[in-house]
Amino acid sequence: MIGKRIIIIGATSGIGRALAEVSVAEGHTVGITGRREVLLQEIAAERPLCYHTAAFDITDTDTSIAHLEGLAEAMGGVDAIVVSAGGGNTNAALDFEIEQHMIDLNVRAFTQLVDWAFTYFKAKGGGHLAAITSVAGMRGSRQAPGYSATKAYQINYLAGLRQKARKEQLNIVVTDICPGFVDTPMAKSPVRFWVAPVDKAAWQIYRGLHKQRNKVYITRRWRLVAWLYRWLPDWLHERM
Numbered sequence: 001m002i003g004k005r006i007i008i009i010g011a012t013s014g015i016g017r018a019l020a021e022v023s024v025a026e027g028h029t030v031g032i033t034g035r036r037e038v039l040l041q042e043i044a045a046e047r048p049l050c051y052h053t054a055a056f057d058i059t060d061t062d063t064s065i066a067h068l069e070g071l072a073e074a075m076g077g078v079d080a081i082v083v084s085a086g087g088g089n090t091n092a093a094l095d096f097e098i099e100q101h102m103i104d105l106n107v108r109a110f111t112q113l114v115d116w117a118f119t120y121f122k123a124k125g126g127g128h129l130a131a132i133t134s135v136a137g138m139r140g141s142r143q144a145p146g147y148s149a150t151k152a153y154q155i156n157y158l159a160g161l162r163q164k165a166r167k168e169q170l171n172i173v174v175t176d177i178c179p180g181f182v183d184t185p186m187a188k189s190p191v192r193f194w195v196a197p198v199d200k201a202a203w204q205i206y207r208g209l210h211k212q213r214n215k216v217y218i219t220r221r222w223r224l225v226a227w228l229y230r231w232l233p234d235w236l237h238e239r240m
């Protein structure tokens with residue numbers, strides 16, 4: 001990871017919270033965000049000198065950047081930004097409200113956040129941008145078409161930013177963290193296997209960030225699933 005000061009967007013629960021705790025344990029100063037202010041205060045109270053907090057809804061695109069700027073300023077600047085906020089649902093009935101919420105969160109809000117982070121690091125002379133995508137983004141899914149499509153968007157968006165950083169010779173590392181299943185309430189798929197405990201996932205993510213990897217599979221064996229899923233012939237994928 002480049003530097004000591006990290007903002008984790010979506011750290012009130014799940015992977016983001018566990019990563020915040022690991023990062024603090026490793027000596028980082030961590031800015032944590034989420035809508036549930038009570039939880040932010042609860043986490044920060046454990047190590048008040050190590051945490052900064054900002055409670056806001058990332059889908060409120062009129063105000064969220066001001067919150068982020070305030071948080072970065074309170075931390076005296078930021079070296080790494082991890083977007084963990086995101087989510088989804090299965091949607092076999094193709095309920096548009098469910099899809100719309102995922103598009104709002106995983107596409108609209110995500111784009112604003114990573115664009116801000118990239119521009120911030122460009123102006124600063126470098127930094128580390130990471131986001132949690134999903135192996136689900138490798139291929140379309142009949143059970144969760146919106147989730148798989150929005151995660152595919154995130155994967156490609158990050159790849160585009162990585163290419164942009166390289167082409168413009170910017171000192172910006174872009175890490176795509178790609179989990180299979182991690183044991184959080186979000187993992188709702190009817191079929192679950194190789195489910196990683198959240199602490200194990202957080203440590204693997206931390207190590208991947210520390211090594212400034214482009215892509216981190218959680219857990220490592222999901223790299224194989226991702227590869228198989230991606231290259232599965234269409235005729236077979238359609239029958240799954």
Ligand SMILES: NC(=O)c1ccc[n+]([C@@H]2O[C@H](COP(=O)([O-])OP(=O)(O)OC[C@H]3O[C@@H](n4cnc5c(N)ncnc54)[C@H](OP(=O)(O)O)[C@@H]3O)[C@@H](O)[C@H]2O)c1
Nearest residue numbers: 010011012013014015034035036058085086182184186187
């Ligand atoms: N768990 C898995 O198996 C798995 C697998 C692959 C990928 N992922 C991805 O990993 C990421 C984290 O998931 P998780 O399992 O840790 O889920 P989680 O426990 O539900 O955590 C989601 C975090 O995002 C925040 N968040 C959600 N909507 C928000 C909003 N509108 N504004 C601000 N913050 C918001 C939540 O905070 P508040 O509710 O306080 O706002 C929470 O801190 C997601 O992008 C998910 O797609 C998870």
